[in-house]
Amino acid sequence: MRVLLAEDDAMLGDGLRAGLRQLGFQVDWVRDGVAAERELASGDYAAAVLDLGLPLKDGMDVLQAVRASKITTPVLVLTARDAVPDRIRGLDQGADDYVVKPVDLHELGARLRSLVRRAHGQMQDVLRCGAVLLEPSARRVSLNGECVTLSTREFDLLHVLMLNADRVMSREQLEQQLYSWGYEVESNAIEVHIHHLRRKLQPDLIQTVRGIGYTVQRTSAPT
Amino acid sequence: MRTGRRLKSLQARLLAPLLGLLTVVWLGAAVLIWFDASHELDELLDGHLAQAAALLVMQQSGAHESDSVEDAPSLHKYTPKVVFQVFHEGRLVLRSTNAGTVPISKTEQGFSTVRLADDAQWRVFATRGVERDVQVYVGEQTESRDSILWAVLQGVLLPLVIALPLLALVGWWAVRQGLTPLRHLSQVLARRRPQAMEPLVIPDLSTEMVPMVQALNGLFERIEQMLVSERRFTADAAHELRTPIAAIRAQAQVALGAGDDAAQRDHALQFTLAGCDRATRLVEQLLTLARLETAPASADDVLATVDLSAVTRRVAADLAPTALARGQTLALEAPSPCPVAGDETLIGVLVRNLIDNALRYSPNNAQVVVSVAIESGQAVLRVQDSGAGMTEPEIARLGERFYRVLGSDQPGSGLGWSIVKRIATVFGAQVQVSRSERLGGLAVAVRWPR
Numbered sequence: 001m002r003v004l005l006a007e008d009d010a011m012l013g014d015g016l017r018a019g020l021r022q023l024g025f026q027v028d029w030v031r032d033g034v035a036a037e038r039e040l041a042s043g044d045y046a047a048a049v050l051d052l053g054l055p056l057k058d059g060m061d062v063l064q065a066v067r068a069s070k071i072t073t074p075v076l077v078l079t080a081r082d083a084v085p086d087r088i089r090g091l092d093q094g095a096d097d098y099v100v101k102p103v104d105l106h107e108l109g110a111r112l113r114s115l116v117r118r119a120h121g122q123m124q125d126v127l128r129c130g131a132v133l134l135e136p137s138a139r140r141v142s143l144n145g146e147c148v149t150l151s152t153r154e155f156d157l158l159h160v161l162m163l164n165a166d167r168v169m170s171r172e173q174l175e176q177q178l179y180s181w182g183y184e185v186e187s188n189a190i191e192v193h194i195h196h197l198r199r200k201l202q203p204d205l206i207q208t209v210r211g212i213g214y215t216v217q218r219t220s221a222p223t
Numbered sequence: 224m225r226t227g228r229r230l231k232s233l234q235a236r237l238l239a240p241l242l243g244l245l246t247v248v249w250l251g252a253a254v255l256i257w258f259d260a261s262h263e264l265d266e267l268l269d270g271h272l273a274q275a276a277a278l279l280v281m282q283q284s285g286a287h288e289s290d291s292v293e294d295a296p297s298l299h300k301y302t303p304k305v306v307f308q309v310f311h312e313g314r315l316v317l318r319s320t321n322a323g324t325v326p327i328s329k330t331e332q333g334f335s336t337v338r339l340a341d342d343a344q345w346r347v348f349a350t351r352g353v354e355r356d357v358q359v360y361v362g363e364q365t366e367s368r369d370s371i372l373w374a375v376l377q378g379v380l381l382p383l384v385i386a387l388p389l390l391a392l393v394g395w396w397a398v399r400q401g402l403t404p405l406r407h408l409s410q411v412l413a414r415r416r417p418q419a420m421e422p423l424v425i426p427d428l429s430t431e432m433v434p435m436v437q438a439l440n441g442l443f444e445r446i447e448q449m450l451v452s453e454r455r456f457t458a459d460a461a462h463e464l465r466t467p468i469a470a471i472r473a474q475a476q477v478a479l480g481a482g483d484d485a486a487q488r489d490h491a492l493q494f495t496l497a498g499c500d501r502a503t504r505l506v507e508q509l510l511t512l513a514r515l516e517t518a519p520a521s522a523d524d525v526l527a528t529v530d531l532s533a534v535t536r537r538v539a540a541d542l543a544p545t546a547l548a549r550g551q552t553l554a555l556e557a558p559s560p561c562p563v564a565g566d567e568t569l570i571g572v573l574v575r576n577l578i579d580n581a582l583r584y585s586p587n588n589a590q591v592v593v594s595v596a597i598e599s600g601q602a603v604l605r606v607q608d609s610g611a612g613m614t615e616p617e618i619a620r621l622g623e624r625f626y627r628v629l630g631s632d633q634p635g636s637g638l639g640w641s642i643v644k645r646i647a648t649v650f651g652a653q654v655q656v657s658r659s660e661r662l663g664g665l666a667v668a669v670r671w672p673r
Binding site for chain 1: 462463465466467468469470471472473474476477480481487490491494497498501
């Protein structure tokens, strides 16, 4: 899951990026408000962690501008401003969650996962497509109750596809959701991962829509 | 204690002099009346004595052949207070019943005061007839004069005795009434919440109390400013400490979760330590600033003289290793002692913050030149660097608490400048920030007053 981290403090930003990566997130880190707004506008992020005291453009202004341009990426505000009016203002300006520093990394990860899940209309952590069950918090996938070992990329790819079940995702969209900056994405990387997923799970789990992309079908009712 | 007792009651302080003065004036008037009345009384009664004597002489001018002594009838109850004797050719011929047979006075002509057999004081007028055969003595008890005087004085003193307590009572009441606004004010103050900082509004304020209420309101305003700055400081400080603590926490968690990745764990642990150092520095700066905020706002009580050159040399020596570690050149130009008025510790803190800022915000291999000189009688400390410098708006915002130059990678708190400015204010020194013409970066000049 690719998230945007907007934090101007070098030491904290470094720690959050490393910590979120350990939790399986793909993290892009920007250090000022202008960059944060630009990246959010690109819309490739599953969620964003936004510090309010950002240089060049205040986090609250970024939030306002982003929401004004109808960008619905879930935003978690991470800030030192703990006064209740600040929290209220933050949430009213379009933040989906408001967390005061310092924060536990695992909690931050859980909150991000929860934001992403809710953004996709899921009420529960667990995603199910037919016999395939995916638990984002445990990063575990099972087929007919049996645990299946997937690589990080395979898991992330399946996660994106299942979050967007019944929608066709283009290869570019998948790449943007999977890879943070600095990764040299090979042209057939997605195809290779899809191939592995079909082999490890079910051959007909992921369908190819020729010329457009890939999709998974929610064959049983979502819980 | 003496003044304490004297100041105890405003009412007593107002009443006591008033009543005291009244008593003194009244008593003075009584004494004056006493002297005046006794003088007038003496004149009048002496005149009467002389007149009576003259009458007796006239009466006796006719021959008095009888051998017998005639006792004049006593006609009035006050008659015993008057005495007279009439001698004809040395023989007593007429006398009042209370007079003896010997002449009551040795003086044969004029006034005298004698003590008679009844042990009372008598005022006696003696005179002779024209033919010198008649000798007349007329006397009057002086006690009666005193009685009259007393009667007159009582008329003056009695009202005083009655009026004084009455006046005291009325005065007490009037003063008490007059002090009502003061009591009202004290009640208002007593009811006031300690956080209440709005100015006192007291309707119908008497003219005398306006300055006091104004002074109180001024005080409230100053206290409020202090409280506001205190609250803001606490909030800012707590706020500012959250970020380093969050960083320490995140890095420590990363180290814990690094598993087999030793490089990542080491990196995270290094950052954890650095975060601790940073939090420590921040706390130190906050404490310094807090101490400075409570420090006197003027250098009136700081009379010590400090050698700015020596302090700067010491601080520069302390910071030199930091500069060397980053390949920076730190040069000191302080050729001669430079005495300035101030506290050595505080000036040390100021110099340290300036040099530290210059080193911190300049890139590796930068140059920092510190100079101490006397320019037209003023001691001037200059810190220049070859860093990126600052834009005008950035310079304008320097010294705002926690203001940091944007995009700076250095984990500063922005407190250094607040500290520098505050210390400079304490010693009346001026801080100027400009572009360094020599090195191209920032130039800070601190100018002590002459």
